Amino acid sequence: MYSIIVVPPPTTEAEPARTRRQLAPGERLTFGRSERDNDLIVPHDGVSRRAGAISAQGAFWTLSNLCAHQTYVVENPEGAGEHIKVGPGRLDAPVPFEFSRIVLPAAGDLLAIDVWAPRHDYLRAEGDLDGDTTAPAFSVDRSKRYFAVLAALCEPRLRGAPHAPLPTVDQVVDRLRPNWPAASRTSVQWNIDYLAVKLRLKPGPQSAEPGARLNGKKESLVSLALRFDLVREDDLSVLTAVAPRRPR
Amino acid sequence: MTEPYAVPVPRGYRVGAWEVREPIATGAFGSVYEARRTEDAGDPGGGEGAEGTTATRELPGTAALKFLPTGTGTPRQLTHLHELIEREVELLRRLSRPRLIRMYDTLTVDDPERPALDGATVLVLEKAERSLSALLAASPRPAAGPALLAQICEGLAQLHRAGWVHGDLKPANVLLMKDGSARLADFNMAAELEGTHAYTPAFSTPDYTPPELLWSEIGERGRRIRPSADVWAFGVLAHLVLTASFPLPGGTPTARRDAAAAYARGTDELRLSPELPDAWRQILQDCLTRTHADRITTETLLRRVEAAAGTGRSPRPLRLARRTAVLSAVTATVAVAALGYGVSLWSDTGGKADAGAAGKGGGKVSAASSAQNVTSAGYGATELRTDKGIPVKYRKLIVDSAHNCAQPEVTPALIAAMLKAESNFDPDLSDPANGEYGIARWTPTILRWWVRSDGVPAEETPRPPLTPELSIPAVSRYLCGIEPLLKSHLPGDRRVLLAASYRTSYKKVNAANGAPPKARAYAARVAHYLKEYTPPGKK
Structure with missing residues (x-):
């Protein structure tokens, strides 16, 4: 907790x-x-x-x-x-x-x-401030880098290929570099790890095997994000929008 | 009401046999309208026809239509919405209980002229007068409060007996009918139990969320929830109905959420309103416990709520759920059940909160073990033979662990047979060569996933020696968890297949279409003892 x-x-x-x-x-x-x-x-x-x-x-x-x-x-x-x-x-x-x-x-x-502070709350498009409303358990900041990383991971599936293979970390780095010149393998991986913390991903049994770990984590993140509409097709604009990123 | 409607539907709009009248309410996901049944039902003309699922039988003159935007043209085309709607429809189709709102029909709007409505799912529901939240806003602390609470609790019991969890109990989801009686509604978060828990989408209303689900881990199937989550929500709701205030302090939901977290960690006490009558105070304290394992069961809750409200006993189903029936066979039901839970809590190898609770409840443990001595020799005798050499000291653990699982295959005799086959009931078994330890020959790295009763993996891998108190409940949880994963039409006794899955894995059993060759000898031994330990006349 x-x-x-x-x-x-x-x-x-x-x-x-x-x-x-x-x-x-x-x-x-x-x-x-x-x-x-x-x-x-x-x-x-x-x-x-x-x-x-x-x-x-x-x-x-x-x-x-x-x-x-x-x-x-x-x-x-x-x-x-x-x-x-x-x-x-x-x-x-x-x-x-x-x-x-x-x-x-x-x-x-x-x-x-x-x-x-991964529990920071953000207003959702359709949300309101009434505490009595049934609210999703996640809240992401669409202006943060982790959101761009998540969007890049979800992109192939959001573009209409539901079983498309997930992009590799290197592909994500290439995809994000126009808006984030300093992007690197390490920083993208850091954001993937942070997303797992932020979305409270349950560590799967596969995390015991070091080889399968990374892939399993990306898969779980993407399936969770798509299932709960954390990233939608119109959010893919964060990947193309020209810097500076719009403040929120 | 200034809130924009999630699904705007014009007055006079026709769906199937229904004509839309006044808007009633809107939620985050859909909007509800009053509707009148028209005589010329089934007119397909005008481009406003609809495909229904039932004929117009026994339909009332007015109903509440719940519009859920599932169409492809709706502006908020959301994946998760489909899932939420399916849950509600699934539950209402399968369950018809007096205290649950009734669904007459489901319709799909077929109206290409209105892209915002085209494809929307429409639930035709029993029309209520208003919601409990509207009643509380108009008149806080209603005189009928205790009677309403008894009815709400009855609805909860009906739901839980049928094997479902509501997942979002709050005043807005309790509807009051014209005669003043209460019904539960809004089953978007409801889920059917799989063993001891269910998976619900990761949505919740903060004020009614039990502390163990605040910031809980979420797997790909959603978040794990137990009936005890509804019991906590009932405690919050009852406090609100009786005192017009929330049980936890704070001016905003966020402040109350933090208070709930502090309470659950043991750094703060529960201070219920002094306005609460004593009988209710006791009940609410047992609903709003720090951990889910300490909360009272729904059946006990119902009995006590009905006593406190002074309403008569609601009709009970003739055949009680297996778990309840067995418990009532034991003397001093409530005490034994509560103490039994105490024991399972101590066996958790959990975080700091657990350790704190354990220190505080030291007296409880000894009370539990003495109760065990009194009752254990014949404990659960209807399901587990007393004359076949099953060590008496493990009977209660075996029987209670099996009862914590709702799968009918997970029986005390099965667990006992497995312990016999695994270790011959040797609690000190140590087999470092195969990495297996204790009475159930657990591999510690696997045990870690099943050791906690809340379904969360333990923070650390348990280290041998593995006590029976740790091993046996985990066996039941494991069997309960993998039962739904075994293919449904495998040949042979499913209980033995479960045991074979414990020895190997459910994947191997599925692949081999039965016990894999390596596990056949083991499966035969389990089958032998299973027969021996099952009392005559039992399956």
Whole structure:
């Protein structure tokens, strides 16, 4: 029942050890250099012993800057420079982004803690704000990159070939490059993984076999997206629209 | 009403024998209109003919027509809509119960002149006076509230007995008839149970969604739901009817959703309104439990709601569902059932929430085990022989696990026969060479998928030793889950085929058209013990 995912900064010696932490609403995760008082240890001499805390509040989160003299910046990596500043001693500053990167200045280095808020809600075309309405369990932001990736994955089937093979990651990269020049295998794969989290895809038994995993995940995402009309034919315009992407 | 209608239909429009009158209501998916039956039924002229499925027999003078935009020309041509409509039509075709709204007919609009309507599905439904939500808006805390709740609960029980889950119980989906009685309606989210759970589309109304379904994982078949989800929704609805407020605090659905999440995690307590009469407070507390396993069953709920409302007992079907019949044969039904559930909860290897609950309920476990000692020697004797050497200490686990599955093939005798064939009831079996452990010879990586009663895989693969409390309920869940996947006309005893699927896989059994050669000896042993453990006169 978590609503927030925290991805710790990479550490040089143990790159795969970036274990994601899941926070349910009301849970709090403290971070800093000290091994005693923190839930997440950031082993860098430039980081305060008790550097800060992340609290999940419903679908969003707040950041407390426990450091005495440094300002933290929370960036929206997809927001074209959009960011907020959280000054020293500021407690529980709300962060509105679905994706965020907390940048910790640490003696010349910049350490990044990624925080995802996959439960953010978005208005659906036919939806309204009345809580009594039967609403779908998913809510996607059509201006985000993950939506473009999902659209590219669904494109062959939406264009009228119901059993068309799914595009490979490389084909998706090529399809998205005109609007997203920095697209790469890694970034597309990252978005596919994020979509699986966002759409709360049940990990299938096949995820035990490493080879079949990737393909199964794409298949499941596409079948879920088409079944619940997360992507419709008119949404394919995100693939052709000329940059800048329209804000929503 | 300023809301735009999902499907606008002009007054006087003709569909089959019906002439559309006033609009009644609109939902996210379709719109409902009052309609009058015209005498010259079946006139195909004017391009407004319709294909119906039944003749005009016993049709009333007025009805409610529900228009669902399924046509190819409708602006919102949606894949998921077809699925939602099929669910409603399927349920109403197959179920006719006094407390469920009645469907007289289904029609398809054939009117190429109006692309917005052409191809629309029309359900001809019993016409109601208004919905419970309209009643609550006009007069909060209605005097008839308790009686209505008893009727709503009766409808829920009728639905659950027939093996369906409503999936979207809320005041707007409860209709009140002219005589003031209540009927359940709107079965777009309803689903037929497959074993202990059903799959519904991933739609829900936040205020009535039980915490275990908030942000729950969703597979390709939709989200897994149990009858206990309707029990939670009933608790919310009853609180609203009796006190005009929601049970969980907060000014918006989002705030209440977060309160439900905090409550389920054990960081907050349930504070029901002080206005609630004591009898109802007890009932609502048992509906609004943190986990689905602690919620009361629909039959118990119905009995207690009828007692609290002071209404008479509703007629019960003569032949109760197997599960209920067996439970009532045991003394102190309610207590035993509740305690039995307690045990199955502790065997979950779950997340933090479970661990917290376990700590709190420590007393319950010991109570359960002592109750087990008293009743176990003859427990479930009508279905499982007492004189064939089945260890007494596993009887309750075996019988209760089997009863948690609604598939008739999954019987206590089958599970006992499998345990005998797998391990000779040895709870300490350890076979590292084949990676199999415990009384049911589970492979831990497979057990992980079946170990939790809510259908979610455990976060970690269980490590041997695997206790019987962990192994036996999981066997029942596994059998229950794969039963629908076995081909329907395989030759041989289906129970033995299920056991063979447990040993190999349902795919292998389907492919071999029976027990695969490798599993034949095992299947023969299961068949032998199955016969031995089944009391005479039972199948």
